[in-house]
Amino acid sequence: MLDRIIFGDNQFLGINHRSLLKAKDQEQSFDSTKTIYNTLEYVNDIGIKSFMFTTHDQFEPVFKKIRDNNAFKDFGLIPCIPYAHKYANTMTELGIFKTVKKFIPKNILKSGIHGTKSFLFNDPIPVMKLLIDSEMKMLNGMNIRALFLQNTITDLLIGLKMYSVFSEFIKYVENKYAIKAGFITMNYPLLNIILTDELKIPEPLICANVNKIGFRMNPNRNEVEKTLAKRNSYNIAMSILASGSINPTDAVNYLKNLSGIDAVLFGASKKKHITDTYNILINSL
């Protein structure tokens, strides 16, 4: 299965769910390939061997350097697609159909492999498959451990009751790329029930907020804890520090006493914070 400790990418993209002012600072400190690469090199050196990230263009040159460096040979990537601002924004701006046209290579549409236009417009599954292929192509030759669907899309599919897309996503990724497929969500109990009860997926891979202060643990912390304890899904806890609201020791003490956490995703920008959090995690989990 996946590594127990996974490094995340929010700090590189200027995302901080607590403070916009801090997010701006971070964005400025990671404005080049070099600064991102240096941080990942450090992460790899201290023994964190997995990096989970959204498929942002900014990472392409970083990955090229990683591919060329033998020190990264056991360093695994966990891409999350689609990059919210690349597709979701286009989707909201242009609508589903124009988005498809924009991102799907014309030759595929013309080739008719995936059916006619009307077929496309009646069925979102082929569209999803094409998007997976186009994202995976960018990561050709890398050590990919799993592929995740971003929460913007996961949660939209939950809301629109398009549950079968989840099983199709898993089937396609596992069969074509021989890697695990997972889902990020802000609605963990809802998704857990859909995947395990309705779709009967054995041990689905889910990544969701789990933190001491209950930040974005919907519908509430208690429900999330109860669902985790069912242990019927492989659970990756994210936002464990709630973007810096909780100190690493308190954050990990909380996780330690929970049942059902299989792996932890965390991000930090300063070397000292990365090492401190990593050491606390490795000693406690």
Next chain:
Amino acid sequence: MKKVAIIGTGKMGLSHLAIANNTPGIEVVAICDTSQRTSKIINRYCQVKRYKDYKLMLREIKLDAVIISTPNSTHYSIVKYFIGNGKNIFVEKPFTTDYKQSIELTEISKKQEVKGQVGYVNRFNLVFRYLRSLIDKQVVGEITKYTNQMLGGVILKENTSGWRNSYSRGGGCLLDYGPHCFDLSIYLFGEQVRVVSSKLKKIFSTNVHDEVIAEFTHNDKIKGINRINWSVKGERKANNLIEIEGTKGNIFANKQEIIVDLKEANYQLNLSKGKNQTYITDLNTNVNYYLRGEDFSMQMMEFSNLLNNKIEESISNFESARLTDKCINDIIQQNNIEI
């Protein structure tokens, strides 16, 4: 359970559908869109009826309310039709594209006893709600001045086409960002609002403006500068930055955090002298279903509460929304914009 239909299944319509499907007290029973492509797909997964014509829809099924997320220019006629039929209404912002129409709709909705809500989602942002409560408690004393900036990076190179470059299609940062920014100022600083002066500037767009600076007064006491600019590099998402000056201190706020800087401690509110910071992570963010921020879920919950008589008025009702339309109208007039 109140029966609801969604009219318009574009960007906002889909988002409202997903959220409404998970909001207690309401049930989406139908969707309506002139284009059948999206609704065909939705229909395969959600058990809803689908229509092309909202008048036909209303004849065929029993509805308690509608959620309207069609192009801005159609809001007036659709809202008017449903008010005429006594249906409660949620309509996306802006209320209408002409404040005279907004006044008319507000008046007939009162006569028909129709309940209304407009999609000003900032009013449901947890930090802005907290900010409003601090203002109500006069935490910085009398407010003398404020600036409310809404900055984003939408148009970053020369733009000669598309709806964003056309006022008649709702483009320009005045019509796109303006409603959100002005509504927030009205929510925070009061409904007795007047546009004192305004200036527009083109940066990258050829037919519309990319920056608006408008001076407001509220109750003829609070002076405010509203600055909107959608051509700011490095702004990943549109953001509102608010700075308030009061007799007892200052406040800085955005969607995620508030800094209250006080000249003296406020023991009642447990705020110390100097800077007091509150983040969104300090507030209760629990929602039944999360899609794109708690505010969107809370907005829909409010509509459900309104339909189920749990509240009498929405915090974002027709009355307040028409004030924003008036401010926009005044800026259009002051700058001789032809729409």
